[in-house]
Amino acid sequence: MMRAEPWQTAEVCGPKKAQSLEKPVVVKALLKKAKHPLLVVGANSLTEQTRKKSMIDYFIEFSENWNIPIVATAQTIKAFKEKGFKNVYSHNAMEITYLLTDPEWMVAPKKGPHDLVMTFGFPYYMEWLMLSALVNFSTEMKTVSLGRYFQPHASWSFPNLKKQKWNDALKEILTKNGGKK
Amino acid sequence: MQNLAEASKLKGETATISPIFPSYYARKWKERTTLTEQKRARIRADRLDTGFGSFRNVEVSIGRVIDEDWDEPMGPTPMPEVTTLRDWDHKLLKRYQPSYMPACQLCCLCTFGKCDLTGGKRGACGLDIKGQSARIVLAAANIGCAAHLAHARHLVDHLIHEFGPRTPLTQGEGVDIEAPVSRLVTGIRPRSLEDASSIIDYCETQLTHTLSAVHTGQEGSWLDFESKVLHAGMIDQVGMEIADLVQISTMGFPQSDPEAPLVEAGIASMDQSKATILCIGHNVVPAAAITDYSMEHGLQDKVDVSGICCTAWDITRHDSKAKIVGPISWQLRFVRSGLADVLVVDEQCIRTDIPLHAAKVKTPVIATCDKSCMGLPDRTNDDVDAIVADLVSFKVPGVFIGDHSKVGEVVVKTALAVKPKRKKKSSLPSKNKIKELAQTCRQCSECRRACPNDQPVMEAVLAASEGNFGPLVDVYDECIGCARCESACPNEYELHSWMVTAAKDRWMNESFKVRTGRGAIKDTEIRAVGQPVVFGEIPGVIAHVGCANYPDGGRAIHDMAEEFAKRRFIIVLSGCAAMTVGTVKDEEGKSIYERRTGAFDAGGVVNVGSCVSNPHIAGAAIKIASIFAKRNLRGNYEEIADYILNRVGAVGISWGAMSQKAASIASGFWRLGVPVIVGPHGTKYRRMLLGRADKAEDWKVYDARTGNQVQIAPAPEHLFYAVETMEECMVMTAKLCFRPNDTSRGRSIKLSHYIDLHERYYGYFPDDVHSFIRRESDIPITLKDKIHVHMKEHKWQEKPIPDPTILQRMVYGGGDG
Ligand code: SF4
Ligand code: SF4
Ligand code: SF4
Numbered sequence: 001m002m003r004a005e006p007w008q009t010a011e012v013c014g015p016k017k018a019q020s021l022e023k024p025v026v027v028k029a030l031l032k033k034a035k036h037p038l039l040v041v042g043a044n045s046l047t048e049q050t051r052k053k054s055m056i057d058y059f060i061e062f063s064e065n066w067n068i069p070i071v072a073t074a075q076t077i078k079a080f081k082e083k084g085f086k087n088v089y090s091h092n093a094m095e096i097t098y099l100l101t102d103p104e105w106m107v108a109p110k111k112g113p114h115d116l117v118m119t120f121g122f123p124y125y126m127e128w129l130m131l132s133a134l135v136n137f138s139t140e141m142k143t144v145s146l147g148r149y150f151q152p153h154a155s156w157s158f159p160n161l162k163k164q165k166w167n168d169a170l171k172e173i174l175t176k177n178g179g180k181k
Numbered sequence: 182m183q184n185l186a187e188a189s190k191l192k193g194e195t196a197t198i199s200p201i202f203p204s205y206y207a208r209k210w211k212e213r214t215t216l217t218e219q220k221r222a223r224i225r226a227d228r229l230d231t232g233f234g235s236f237r238n239v240e241v242s243i244g245r246v247i248d249e250d251w252d253e254p255m256g257p258t259p260m261p262e263v264t265t266l267r268d269w270d271h272k273l274l275k276r277y278q279p280s281y282m283p284a285c286q287l288c289c290l291c292t293f294g295k296c297d298l299t300g301g302k303r304g305a306c307g308l309d310i311k312g313q314s315a316r317i318v319l320a321a322a323n324i325g326c327a328a329h330l331a332h333a334r335h336l337v338d339h340l341i342h343e344f345g346p347r348t349p350l351t352q353g354e355g356v357d358i359e360a361p362v363s364r365l366v367t368g369i370r371p372r373s374l375e376d377a378s379s380i381i382d383y384c385e386t387q388l389t390h391t392l393s394a395v396h397t398g399q400e401g402s403w404l405d406f407e408s409k410v411l412h413a414g415m416i417d418q419v420g421m422e423i424a425d426l427v428q429i430s431t432m433g434f435p436q437s438d439p440e441a442p443l444v445e446a447g448i449a450s451m452d453q454s455k456a457t458i459l460c461i462g463h464n465v466v467p468a469a470a471i472t473d474y475s476m477e478h479g480l481q482d483k484v485d486v487s488g489i490c491c492t493a494w495d496i497t498r499h500d501s502k503a504k505i506v507g508p509i510s511w512q513l514r515f516v517r518s519g520l521a522d523v524l525v526v527d528e529q530c531i532r533t534d535i536p537l538h539a540a541k542v543k544t545p546v547i548a549t550c551d552k553s554c555m556g557l558p559d560r561t562n563d564d565v566d567a568i569v570a571d572l573v574s575f576k577v578p579g580v581f582i583g584d585h586s587k588v589g590e591v592v593v594k595t596a597l598a599v600k601p602k603r604k605k606k607s608s609l610p611s612k613n614k615i616k617e618l619a620q621t622c623r624q625c626s627e628c629r630r631a632c633p634n635d636q637p638v639m640e641a642v643l644a645a646s647e648g649n650f651g652p653l654v655d656v657y658d659e660c661i662g663c664a665r666c667e668s669a670c671p672n673e674y675e676l677h678s679w680m681v682t683a684a685k686d687r688w689m690n691e692s693f694k695v696r697t698g699r700g701a702i703k704d705t706e707i708r709a710v711g712q713p714v715v716f717g718e719i720p721g722v723i724a725h726v727g728c729a730n731y732p733d734g735g736r737a738i739h740d741m742a743e744e745f746a747k748r749r750f751i752i753v754l755s756g757c758a759a760m761t762v763g764t765v766k767d768e769e770g771k772s773i774y775e776r777r778t779g780a781f782d783a784g785g786v787v788n789v790g791s792c793v794s795n796p797h798i799a800g801a802a803i804k805i806a807s808i809f810a811k812r813n814l815r816g817n818y819e820e821i822a823d824y825i826l827n828r829v830g831a832v833g834i835s836w837g838a839m840s841q842k843a844a845s846i847a848s849g850f851w852r853l854g855v856p857v858i859v860g861p862h863g864t865k866y867r868r869m870l871l872g873r874a875d876k877a878e879d880w881k882v883y884d885a886r887t888g889n890q891v892q893i894a895p896a897p898e899h900l901f902y903a904v905e906t907m908e909e910c911m912v913m914t915a916k917l918c919f920r921p922n923d924t925s926r927g928r929s930i931k932l933s934h935y936i937d938l939h940e941r942y943y944g945y946f947p948d949d950v951h952s953f954i955r956r957e958s959d960i961p962i963t964l965k966d967k968i969h970v971h972m973k974e975h976k977w978q979e980k981p982i983p984d985p986t987i988l989q990r991m992v993y994g995g996g997d998g
Contacts, residue, residue, distance in 0.1 A: 009631040009669060014286030015297050043905045074909035078944030090943060092913070094869045094903050098280035105875075122905065124635060126864045129282035136283055136310050139300055 004159035007149030008124045016135060017152045018145070020159040024172040027118075027144055027156070031066055034116035034142070038107060039063065040096055043074040045121035050167055055121065060085050062174040068118075069107050071096050076121065093122060097130040101137040119154070120146040127151055146170065251370055256817025259368030260383050263390045263412055269819045270408035270852065272987055273826075276879050277851075277870040277900035279407055281314035284867050288313050291397040306397050315406035316395055318844070318868050322410045323392045325845030326417035328529050329793060330384050331552065332464055333424035337377050339466055339585065340431050346375035350426050353436025355703035358807060361800035361814060362422045366415060368816030374431075377423045384423075387416045414848020415818075421846075422796035429700045432469060434498040434790075439706075439780040441699040441788070444497040446505035446763060447691035448515065453605065455485040456596035457520060461512060461535070462527035463792060465495035467549035467588045471525065472500040474589030484593055489515065490530050491756060491791035497697040498790060505695060507764075508729035508757035509839075510662040513538060514681045514688065519607035523596040524579075525588070528552045529792075530728070530840060536579050543603040545572040545595055546579030549588050557581045565590050573598040609682045610675065612650060618674060619646035628676055631669035633862070634659055634732040638666045638676055645679065653683035659732040695763035696774040698755070698790020702801040704808055706781040710751070711809025715828050717927015719783045720934055721918030722751045724798045725758040727835035727843045730862045735761025737860075737907040738836050742786060743773060744911060748934055749783035750918075753798050758836060759788045795846050799853055802829045819988060826854025826897075827882065827985040830918035830931070834910065836860040847901065856897045856917045858910055863903040870900035874949065882921055884983035888992040891983040893921040894952045908942040915939075921985035925958035933961040951975040955982050 004020035006012055021027070031037060039062070045055040056079045063070050063085075072080055073093040080088040089107050091099065099105045106112020117134065119127055127145060131153035134143050145151035148166040150159050158166060258265050288304050289295045296304030303309050308316070340348065350371055352359045360371050363380050371377045391413040394400040400409065428434060435441035451457055460468040468488060475484045487504035488496045489512055496503040506515055512532050515521065519542040526535055528550040536555050539546045548555045560568045560580040565587060571577045572595045582588050610618070619642045628638035636659055641652035657680040667676040681688070713719040723745050725738050739762045742752045754762060763772040777786040781801065789797040806824040807814040814821055825831070833850050835843055838859045844866055847857045851870060859866065873879055874895040884891045896919035904910045915935040923931060932953055939947040951972050954960060956979050960968050986992070 007630060008633075008635075009627075009665065014283075014299055016286070016299050043909075074905040075942045075944075078942065081944045092902065092909065093905055094280065094864070095871060095899075097282065098278075098869065098871045099873075101280070123861055125633070126861055126903075126905070129284070129864050129867060132284070132286075133280065133282040136286065136299065137281070 004150050004157075006128075006152050007160055008128075011125060011128050011152070013132070013152035018150065018154040018157040020150070021144070021156045021169075022159070024169045027173045030116055030142060030144065030156070036106065036112045036114045037066070037068050037116040037118065038071060038112070038114040039068050039118045039120070040071045040073070041076055041119075042093060042121035042127070043076050044123065045076055046079055048121065050170070054079075056080060056083065058170065058174040059120075063087055069111050071107060073122075093126060093130060097133045100141065101133060103138070103140070114141065116142045116144070118144045118146055124149060128153060146173070251815070253813055253815045255368050256813055256815050256820070258818050259816030261366065261412075261818060263387065263394075263409060266412065266415075266818055266852070267405075267408050269822065270411045271404065273411070273851070273854070273900065274404060274407050274870070277872050279315065279318075279403065280869045280871050281311060282864065282867045283310055283314050284865065286310060293397070308401060311403040312401055312406065314868060315403035315410070316400070318866070319391065319406045319410050319413065320395050321841040321844040321866070322413040322417070322848045323388065323395065323845075325840065325842035326388055326413045326420065327392070328842050329417050329424065329845070330381065330388055330420040332528060332793065333420040333427075334381050334385070335464065336424050336427050336466065337374060337381055340427050341374045341378065344374065344431055346373060346378070348374045348431060350374065350377060350430040351436065352426065352429060352701040353438070355705045356437050356701050357704050358800075358804055358814075359701070360422055360426055361803040361807065362418045362796045365803055365814045365816070365818055365821055366419050371423065371426065374427060377427050380419060380423055384416045384420045387412065391416070410848050411852040414845050414850070415852045417845040418796045418799055418849035421793040422800065424793040425700065425790065425796065428465060428495065432465065432499050434495070435697065435699050437701045437703045438699045439778065439785075439787070441498070441697050441779060442501035443694045443774060444501050444503070444505060444697045445692065446507070446695045446760065447693050448506060448518070448520065448688050449690050449692040450504045451487055451506070451520065452485045453520060455483055456522045456600040457485045457487065458523045458525060458592055458596050459506060459515065459521035460486065460488045460492045460496060460525045460527065461490060461531045462550070463491040463495075463529040464527040464550060465492060465499060466585045467525055467527050467547075468492050468496040468503075469499045470585045470589030471592050472496065472503055474593050476500075478593070480593060480597070484596060491793070492527060493760070494698050494756070494791040494794075501697060505760060508735075508760050510729045510757075513662045513664055513677055516544065517542065517608045517678050517681065519544065519603075519605050519609075522600045522603065522605075523547065523592050525549060525592055526553060526555065529842065538608070540578045541608040542606045543575060543599075545575075545599060547588060547592055547595075548579065548581040549583070549585065551583060554581045555579065559583070561587070565594065569594045569598060573602065608675075609678050609685075612682060615645050615650075615679050615682060616648055618672075619643070621672060622646060622674075623671060625671060627669040627671065628666035631665040633663060633665065634661065636660065636666075636732075642674070642676070642679070645683070650683040653680050654687070656680050657684035657687070658734060661730055661732060691764070693763045693766060693772045694775055695760060695772060696779050696788050698759075698788050698794050699779055700790060700794065701797045702781045702787070702789075702804065704804065707801060707804045707808045710782055711805045713783070714751075714805060714830065715809060715922065717830060717920070717923035717931055720748065720750055720927070720931045721745070721830040721832060721914070722753060722801065723914060724753040724755070724831065724833045725762065725836065726755045726795055726798070726833060726846065727758055727837060728839035729757040729761055729837045730839035731837035731860050735764045737910075738762045739765035739773060741834070741836075741907060741911055741914070745914065746773075746777055746784050746786055751781060751783060752786045753781070753801070754786070754788045755790055755794050755798070756792050759790075792842060792846070796849075798831075798833070799850060799855070802831050802853065802855065805829055820991060822853045823986050823988050823991065826987070828920050828922040829855075830920050830923070831855045832897075832914050832917045833857040834859075834914065835863065836910070838863045838866070851900050856900050856902065858913060858917070859901070859903045860910070861903065861905055866903075869902055871902065872898045872900070874898055874952075882983055882985040882987055883989055883992050884981065885986050885992050886984045888989075888994070891981055891985070893983070893985065894919065894955075896920055896953070912938045912942055919953060921983065925956065925982075928953065928955070928959040929961045932959065933964065936961070936964060946971065951977045955980040
């Protein structure tokens, strides 16, 4: 395991730094506690290689298991729609970041306001900035970055995991067997 | 003046110019200016006898410009000061609110700090994180504006020195409104270099004020910081416009020419049998001195001059035989290739470590601009031959020469003499050497971690250690040439050079054609397209501008430009974006410039020129208001910006925006009501300006006919917006072209593009279509059935089409807003 430090050079943050996500069970605990969680996925989800399933399939399974709505940014929405998945909403990455700083905002009636936001699939620097907006302007919100690399502005983030280990952790969080309530 | 004239026993013409505009505005003007600024007296005399002696052909001018022959009435805000347009800014910022993504939550600007601004804490000066974030945006806009303004000041002073203050300014035939932005902002028609200088005086004063607001304990409100951002952006547009106008008028550039020459670009376009000179930067004066010297001395067969970044555009505008190497991101690869015999750097966006890399290939560096002396010895006042001798013997790696007339001679002589000595020495390693070195890679991933584009550099190095160079070529294709990977490498591998070696076949053969910058859009072209643009029948004007901070070498810009040109939008380009768009060729080997017209018309692909040419794009929008809609533009900023916001479907795209200059350029467009999209790295500007489509109360305008407040669709939905992908950019571009004023026919055309692109890339019918349909006739005929179902689902109701304005005073019969 690598140290919990920003993955990309110089992307250090201010005084508040994410907690290192050592055990996927932490995420399950956060999910159980959350009233209106939301998953926000970016276009890198379309190309990210995992062992067997596409990330989109993982997310659909996760959403169905926990009844979590998904915001898919850019053309990521197409992959969800093609699979007939309905609990998905289209927003731009900047737009959803801004909307989430409004404590009243919800992705659909009765599905918010959101107290837990999970992110995946953005360029490292972009997710870094999106989470910076949330840590500064949505101070009550918990955020979990599901990517391999440490995102210092999240509440919780993996500490730059080796691919295999990260795949295992994701599987545990996202799949039905791994992610049973 | 009269006294001076009398005292000087004047023989010849005397003119005293006084304000001619209506008394109300004259009063306002007086409030804002000193007595000497109101009048400009010019004295021309065949012979002038003074106490100091007798002078022939004298011309004296005192005071500021007031144009006595211009009958357009002065608007309410000539030469606006920092708070003059604050109300307008606040209106914009109420609808398009800043969304901050701080890159740092600390402030260390003064000795009270460092201050921790997290979790609502305030710094010792009272500033919170929102204020601090806005302050950083203002700092960037100020820096960008200063870079252009200093460039403009240098050009104006230099050209006055060369040609005299009364040298007339022109954009060429078919252009009466020669400087729409300057007219709009200052109320002045710049007709001579001297007028241009007065306008720059005004800009310099404004910039001093917006810059001072960044100081500790000045502005504290994010809203007012943001208003000042817009002010700096507007001033930047004026400064750039003047810079381009003066060089177009005096340096033999194309003048609003849709058929400006197609020029050669790409590394292979350089003739390596000649002594090669590479000019990097933005200020054409030193580069022009070089081509002029080589032409005057009949050395064109022996010397090849090329450029990188905007100097490349402007040198080809001055001399169409000059070549374009490529955008800003190609500096390092070209310098290390050793193909340049002399490097000339002027200003803005040059790599600050150029002398280090040039020394390794024995290429002498000539720094020519006081903004970037690069630590080189000042040889401005030395004998030319002595300087050349020192450079050619490699006694000094480079020199600073502040006198442009000397630059031409030194550079050409040095290039000719040094070429046989340095024999195109390159610092690129051989493939064998790379393979050998790569064996000792520590597999630490530091290279990848340093890469802003997350390129698999380590994997490519490991492949190269086994003799497989394909992955290094793949990295080259996505590389922006920043060399951060090699800075990070503990083994000190010159990793960027490795990629360049691996991809040598590619870049050595790269050659393409681009149309050089045409300058302004003709008034006659505006007359022809004004109505279809305002009514929406030409669905939009899309401007690709700015730097090359994108990993795909310009393919995305090309594909977007081609897609929208095919859809009969007008495509306008400038800067590095305008260069890289040409790198993609069709099956016949033609670039987009060879395939498409350079006229400002549906389907045209129009290169206006360099960074400082951007105001021609803003100017086209302003001229639509002035020429087509016959609105007065003189000192009438708010009304024209209101017109553009509500009626002109223009969108700026800066796919690879990198610099603070790009930030100030965008700010100038925002204040005019033109939305700007940036590519993924543009998120690092850390602040978006976003509308809330879900808040109906944010989308109201006055109907100028009735004075009633009318609900409109969220259009344009955002003012500043970063996208993740090209596909997303295309969908959003189509959407950001909607304007409240679209006619039904225009709206239906715009809707059909938006729906088509949305279905193609997002895979479904967009669920906000109903909000853009005001009446049945807005519906595209071919989509009628689908849209009817959608409208029913959303309980659609007919809405009025207003004569839209967000300024209450624009309601016919008045109002006081
Ligand atoms: S400028 Fe203000 S916030 Fe910044 S260090 Fe000084 S006191 Fe602190
Ligand atoms: S030089 Fe190219 S590969 Fe290296 S860090 Fe920069 S973009 Fe990445
Ligand atoms: S930084 Fe250098 S040593 Fe480390 S993995 Fe990259 S190439 Fe190898």
